[in-house]
Amino acid sequence: MIVELDQQIELFQRRFNLVKTEVSKVIVGYDEIIDGILMGLLARGHVLLEGVPGLGKTKLVQTLSGALQLRFSRIQFTPDLMPADITGTNVIQQNDAGEKLLQFQPGPLFGNIILADEINRATPKTQSALLEAMQEKTVTVGKESYQLELPFFVLATQNPLEMEGTYPLPEAQLDRFFMKLRVDYPSIQSMHIILNRTTRTGEPMPERVLAGPQILEMRETVLAVPIARPVQEYAVRLVLATHPDTPEAHAMTNQYVRYGASPRGAQALVLGGKIRALLHNRVHVSAEDIRAITLSVLRHRVLLNFEGEAEQIETDAILEAILRDTPEP
Amino acid sequence: MSDREIIIESLAKAGSRIRTNRLIGRFARALSIFIAIAVFVTAVNIFIPLGRTVLGAFWVLWLLALAADVVRNLGPRTGLSEAAADVDREARLKDEVVSAYWFLNQNANNPWIDLQIRRAAATVRGLDIRGLYPRIFPPASYIAAGGLVLLVALNFAPIEPGAIDLFPSAPPEIDAPLETEELFDEIEELLDRAEELQPSQSIEEFQALLESLENSEVALEEAEQQMEDVESLIDEGNLTVAGILEGLEEVGEDLQQSEDTQMAGQGLIEGNLGEAASELEELAEEISAGREPASDLDDALREAAGNRRPGLEELASQLEAGAAGLDSENLEAVEQALVGSAESLNQLANIIESQRLQNEAAARMDALQDALREAQAETEISEIDLPDDLITPNDEVQTPFSTGEGAPQPGEGDGTGNEETTGQDMSELDLPSESGGEGGAQAGEAPGQNPENLNADANGLIPMGYGYSPEINEGAATSLEVQLQEELVEVMLDEIASETEEEPQELSSRREASALDYRNAPSDLTPAQQGLLNPDRIPREYQNLIKEYFEAIRTEQ
Numbered sequence: 001m002i003v004e005l006d007q008q009i010e011l012f013q014r015r016f017n018l019v020k021t022e023v024s025k026v027i028v029g030y031d032e033i034i035d036g037i038l039m040g041l042l043a044r045g046h047v048l049l050e051g052v053p054g055l056g057k058t059k060l061v062q063t064l065s066g067a068l069q070l071r072f073s074r075i076q077f078t079p080d081l082m083p084a085d086i087t088g089t090n091v092i093q094q095n096d097a098g099e100k101l102l103q104f105q106p107g108p109l110f111g112n113i114i115l116a117d118e119i120n121r122a123t124p125k126t127q128s129a130l131l132e133a134m135q136e137k138t139v140t141v142g143k144e145s146y147q148l149e150l151p152f153f154v155l156a157t158q159n160p161l162e163m164e165g166t167y168p169l170p171e172a173q174l175d176r177f178f179m180k181l182r183v184d185y186p187s188i189q190s191m192h193i194i195l196n197r198t199t200r201t202g203e204p205m206p207e208r209v210l211a212g213p214q215i216l217e218m219r220e221t222v223l224a225v226p227i228a229r230p231v232q233e234y235a236v237r238l239v240l241a242t243h244p245d246t247p248e249a250h251a252m253t254n255q256y257v258r259y260g261a262s263p264r265g266a267q268a269l270v271l272g273g274k275i276r277a278l279l280h281n282r283v284h285v286s287a288e289d290i291r292a293i294t295l296s297v298l299r300h301r302v303l304l305n306f307e308g309e310a311e312q313i314e315t316d317a318i319l320e321a322i323l324r325d326t327p328e329p
Numbered sequence: 330m331s332d333r334e335i336i337i338e339s340l341a342k343a344g345s346r347i348r349t350n351r352l353i354g355r356f357a358r359a360l361s362i363f364i365a366i367a368v369f370v371t372a373v374n375i376f377i378p379l380g381r382t383v384l385g386a387f388w389v390l391w392l393l394a395l396a397a398d399v400v401r402n403l404g405p406r407t408g409l410s411e412a413a414a415d416v417d418r419e420a421r422l423k424d425e426v427v428s429a430y431w432f433l434n435q436n437a438n439n440p441w442i443d444l445q446i447r448r449a450a451a452t453v454r455g456l457d458i459r460g461l462y463p464r465i466f467p468p469a470s471y472i473a474a475g476g477l478v479l480l481v482a483l484n485f486a487p488i489e490p491g492a493i494d495l496f497p498s499a500p501p502e503i504d505a506p507l508e509t510e511e512l513f514d515e516i517e518e519l520l521d522r523a524e525e526l527q528p529s530q531s532i533e534e535f536q537a538l539l540e541s542l543e544n545s546e547v548a549l550e551e552a553e554q555q556m557e558d559v560e561s562l563i564d565e566g567n568l569t570v571a572g573i574l575e576g577l578e579e580v581g582e583d584l585q586q587s588e589d590t591q592m593a594g595q596g597l598i599e600g601n602l603g604e605a606a607s608e609l610e611e612l613a614e615e616i617s618a619g620r621e622p623a624s625d626l627d628d629a630l631r632e633a634a635g636n637r638r639p640g641l642e643e644l645a646s647q648l649e650a651g652a653a654g655l656d657s658e659n660l661e662a663v664e665q666a667l668v669g670s671a672e673s674l675n676q677l678a679n680i681i682e683s684q685r686l687q688n689e690a691a692a693r694m695d696a697l698q699d700a701l702r703e704a705q706a707e708t709e710i711s712e713i714d715l716p717d718d719l720i721t722p723n724d725e726v727q728t729p730f731s732t733g734e735g736a737p738q739p740g741e742g743d744g745t746g747n748e749e750t751t752g753q754d755m756s757e758l759d760l761p762s763e764s765g766g767e768g769g770a771q772a773g774e775a776p777g778q779n780p781e782n783l784n785a786d787a788n789g790l791i792p793m794g795y796g797y798s799p800e801i802n803e804g805a806a807t808s809l810e811v812q813l814q815e816e817l818v819e820v821m822l823d824e825i826a827s828e829t830e831e832e833p834q835e836l837s838s839r840r841e842a843s844a845l846d847y848r849n850a851p852s853d854l855t856p857a858q859q860g861l862l863n864p865d866r867i868p869r870e871y872q873n874l875i876k877e878y879f880e881a882i883r884t885e886q
Contacts, residue, residue, distance in 0.1 A: 005444050226441050228428035230414075283445045286423035329414055329427055 005283070012221050012278050015210055016042075022067035022206040027060050028197065029190030035279075036181045036296055037064060037155065042218050043271040045178020046134050046154035048119075048169075048300060055183045056194075057157040061115045069211040070112035070151065077122035079165065083129030087139045088146075104141055109133050112149060112212060116156035120166045127169055130154065134176045151215050171259065171303060178268050179293070180300035225274040227285040230329035235269040235290045241322040242302050250325060252318045256308030261301035268297040287328040295319050332450035333433055337409065339453040340430065344412035346462035355402040357470035363395050364476035371483040416453070419461050425449050512697040513543050519690040527683035531562035535690065542697075549701055556694060563687050569640055570684045573677055574600065575858060576638035580648075581605070583636070587629035589622055594629075602678035606671035613667035616660050627655035630666075640680070644673040 016038060023034050033049070037060070040047035049057045058074075065072035075086050088107030094100050108114065109130070119127060133139050137148045156177070159166055174180075186194060197204060240248035242260030253260065273289035280289075295316055302315045330338075370387055373379065379387075407415075413430040416422065429449030432442045516539055524532045538555045541547040547555070581597025584590035589612055596605030616622055634648035651666030867875065 005440055224441050226428075226432065226437075226439060226445060228424070228431040230410075230427050230431060231424055282423070282425070283441055283448065284425055284428035286425070286428075288423050329424060 008221055009278055009281065009283065012218055013281065015214060015218060016279060018209045019064070019067050022209055023060070023063050025204040025206055026063040026066075026197070027056060028193040029186045030056075030060060030183065033060065033181050033183060034064075036179050036293075037061075039272050039275045039293070040155075040178040041151065041153050041215065042222050042275050043178055043268065044151075044219060045268060045271070046156065046176060048174075048177040048180040049155065049157045049183055050160065050180060051157070051183030053159060055185065057183055058115065058117055060183075061113070061155045061157070063206050064155070065113045065115070067206040067209055068113065068215070069208040070153075070215075071110075071149070072113045072115070073108035073111035074115040074117060075108045076117045077119045077126065079121060079123060081122045081126045083126050084141075086126070087129055087133070087141055090142055104144060104146065106146070107139075109139055110146070110148060112151055112153060114152075114154045116154055118159060119156040120158040120169055122167065124167055124170055127167070127173055131170075131173055131176065134173070149212075151212055151219070174300045175262050175264050177300060179272070179296040181296055222271060222274050222278065225277055225283060225285065227270055227274065228329075231273070231285050231287055231290065232270060234287045234326070234329050235266055235273065237326050238269065238290065238294060238322060239263075239266045239298070241326055242298065242318070244305075250318070250322045252313075252321045256304055256311070256313045256318060257302055258305035258308075259303040261298045265298050265301045269294065272297055291323055291328075294323055332446050335450045336426065336429055336433060336446070336453050339456065339458060340409040340412045340416065340426070342458045343416050343462060344407040344409060346458060347412055347415055348407040350462055350465065351407075352402060353464075354467045354469070356399065357467050357473050359395070359398045359402065361469045361473040361476060363391065363398070364473055364480055367391055368476055368480050368483065371480060375483070416456070416458075416461070420452075420456055422452060425452055429453075509697055509700045512693055512700065513539065516690045516693045516697065519686045519693065523683040523686035523690065526679040526686070529562075529566065529683070529687075531559055531566060531687060532683075534562065535559045535687070535694075539694070549698065553698060556691075556698070560691055563684075563691055566684045566687065570681050571858065572638050573640040573681065575854070576636045576641045577602070577677065579636045580633045580641070580644065583633035584629050586632065587623050587626045589626045590629055590633075597674075602674045602681070606674040606678070609667045609671040609674070613664045613671070616667070617664045622655060622660070622663065627652045630655070640677065644670055644677065647673055 019038060020031075020034055024031070027034065037047050037049075039045075049060070051057055062072075062074075075081075084107070086107045086109050088105050088110065090102040091105045092100050093103045116130065119130075133148060133152070134154055137150065137152050139146045139148060158169070237248060239261045240246060241250045242253055242257060242265075243249055244253050244257045244260060249257075249260075269290050270285065272293040273285040276289040276292060277283065277285045298319055299315045302318060304313060304315065308318075370379070370384075374384060410427070410430055413426040416426050417424050425445075426449055429446050432446055435442075517536075520532055520536050520539070523529075524536075534555075538547075538552060538559060541555075542549075542552045577597045577600075581594040581599075584594030584597065586594075590608070593605040593608035593612070596602065596608060612622075630648045630652035634645045634652060637645045647666050647669035649666075651663050651670065654660065654662030654666055
């Protein structure tokens with residue numbers, strides 16, 4: 001049995017690395033971003049990518065879908081986009097008997113990998129249309145609920161909120177993203193490689209190396225990894241430290257935070273920690289695994305108060321302070 | 330050995346070493362602090378003697394605090410979970426052992442957990458626990474060791490408490506022994522009685538000095554210097570009393586010429602002033618009763634009134650008034666004059682008695698100072714455990730013949746007599762075999778010697794004043810002190826020889842002032858009276874003893 005588990009772990013790592021290798025053929029210099037996206041996929045979560053236009057966010061998602069044998073949908077969010085445009089709607093159709101019936105026409109949400117491009121350009125109303133799909137993996141139109149096919153993975157990109165024509169995502173929707181990854185400008189070396197790859201003939205294309213059932217299998221492996229109470233308590237303490245006006249709250253939290261991370265945050269920390277442990281050939285989660293993903297997992301779950309906004313406090317700064325002051329097991 | 334046993338055993342071993350290292354660190358830290366405190370207190374004791382009581386209390390508290398700290402630091406044994414966390418931290422195992430230990434305690438049936446425990450056991454088996462937790466003496470242990478060496482050195486080094494005096498002017502607290510307490514009481518009583526009879530400045534100053542000494546407000550040496558001033562005042566009183574006694578003797582001889590005052594005169598000659606006063610009062614009563622006074626009474630009274638010495642002015646005036654009354658046959662005036670004369674005699678009797686009491690008190694004061702000084706000397710020489718407070722900082726061993734400040738010197742007098750042996754070489758010093766202050770001035774002129782201290786110098790052995798003759802104390806100037814004194818005398822002689830060559834102008838002035846002293850004026854007093862007026866600080870019974878002493882320690886040429 002133990003040998004099988006060792007093989008299972010090895011298989012997990014191999015599959016993960018396969019996808020990463022394929023994505024890396026196209027995407028340059030974003031190893032941590034790729035890891036984060038794959039973690040979100042394996043943790044049954046969704047990932048929000050934030051960065052200024054032109055950094056290859058969309059390209060990254062397209063490449064990932066290219067490496068996976070999954071149905072890929074792209075939704076370009078615009079201010080006039082309506083919820084029905086993404087969920088689908090009932091349309092009148094005439095059957096062979098000449099009867100007119102309302103028939104559900106699935107929207108782009110019915111796919112495995114959904115690219116919600118520039119999600120914050122749509123109005124909150126449309127953004128909220130994603131809520132049910134992201135959490136329940138179902139879409140309800142009229143009186144009918146439609147089950148989405150698993151794996152269902154939303155990869156959203158957004159431009160920084162200070163840009164014009166953007167709407168902040170509702171807190172409830174933000175909380176449903178497993179991670180929020182920040183895409184920065186590539187380094188000089190990465191830029192050279194990008195130019196070399198994209199300005200010549202024969203642009204590399206990823207191969208499809210992982211199918212949906214394999215991904216679901218990997219998800220089961222992740223869930224099987226045990227976590228000891230001391231390490232889990234560390235994750236809980238980190239989350240509780242983001243809750244203002246509580247005994248566990250950090251000083252910066254009390255000063256600058258309006259709402260802290262929800263239990264989804266703690267779930268994300270533990271799941272992310274498990275994936276990271278497997279990737280490091282461990283069958284236990286360590287505090288280091290938790291610490292490594294804390295910023296990505298919690299940064300969008302901590303909402304600043306007026307003072308924090310006024311002083312332009314970065315949530316990352318608060319989380320770093322919490323990481324610094326929270327004792328490890 | 331199962332995976333579980335491997336992990337538990339390794340954690341127990343690690344826990345033991347963790348605890349040991351932690352205890353070493355804590356003890357070293359605590360010990361360094363405690364030893365630093367002890368070194369500090371020991372060092373302070375060198376500069377400021379803390380006394381045996383304070384030191385004893387400190388060491389008891391020190392030991393108690395150290396023991397309490399040791400007990401507190403022992404604390405509970407290191408738990409295995411704590412050891413697991415520490416092993417993870419030290420070996421950078423990323424919570425592998427912590428997780429494994431926790432899973433072990435859960436007894437969960439899960440293949441993933443079994444795998445984790447197996448992996449953790451393999452990892453722990455490969456760990457070198459001793460290498461992970463080596464026995465390292467923390468820096469604090471070196472500090473503690475250094476402090477310990479310093480503490481031992483300070484305690485066993487031949488440095489006496491108070492050897493380095495930071496506050497040389499601070500008066501020492503004298504914890505007087507029991508016998509000195511009695512002396513204090515006796516002197517106080519004598520002074521009270523003397524003040525009751527006849528208040529004087531000397532009594533006031535004497536009382537103030539006694540109170541300061543009793544309350545340890547003044548050092549012994551300083552008290553001796555102040556006593557010199559008091560004794561000067563007493564000596565002046567003695568001069569006055571001597572004159573009064575002499576005058577009264579002459580008055581008595583004159584009064585004996587008349588039959589009526591013959592008994593009164595006899596009483597004055599014998600020094601019985603009370604009886605003389607009673608006789609005069611009886612005579613006054615008889616005259617008042619109508620008896621005719623003798624015919625030669627007016628002559629006797631008039632001649633007696635001619636003795637107008639200092640202190641006898643009132644008596645002379647009364648006697649003169651009596652004679653005048655007889656001449657004018659005014660018996661009432663005669664009676665009043667005789668009563669007034671009797672009152673004057675009673676007043677003079679009080680003055681004389683008061684002076685006697687002061688002399689006695691001064692003698693007791695000498696004895697008191699001797700007792701205090703001897704207590705110091707014995708403490709320092711024999712290292713007998715006396716109260717440290719009795720020992721003044723910077724004190725040398727002060728034997729009765731030591732050369733320290735205020736120490737007696739050969740040939741020293743009190744500076745108040747007819748000191749004629751001046752400028753004498755100290756190597757030739759010898760004590761006068763006769764009274765009268767011979768050689769007494771040498772002390773005042775010896776370089777480096779303070780004439781004001783002469784009384785105090787003599788105090789080591791010789792009580793001053795008349796009417797007081799304690800037993801001879803010969804014990805102090807023998808054995809070790811004598812040998813030490815030889816060396817000191819040699820040094821002193823060298824110093825004196827060098828300083829005599831260039832005699833200070835101040836010394837010449839002092840000698841000239843001494844020669845012009847009113848007390849050296851020609852006198853028609855009898856030798857006995859001169860002896861009374863010039864009391865030698867070295868009574869006759871001590872003179873041979875002192876002479877033999879200096880002959881014994883004389884250096885061979």
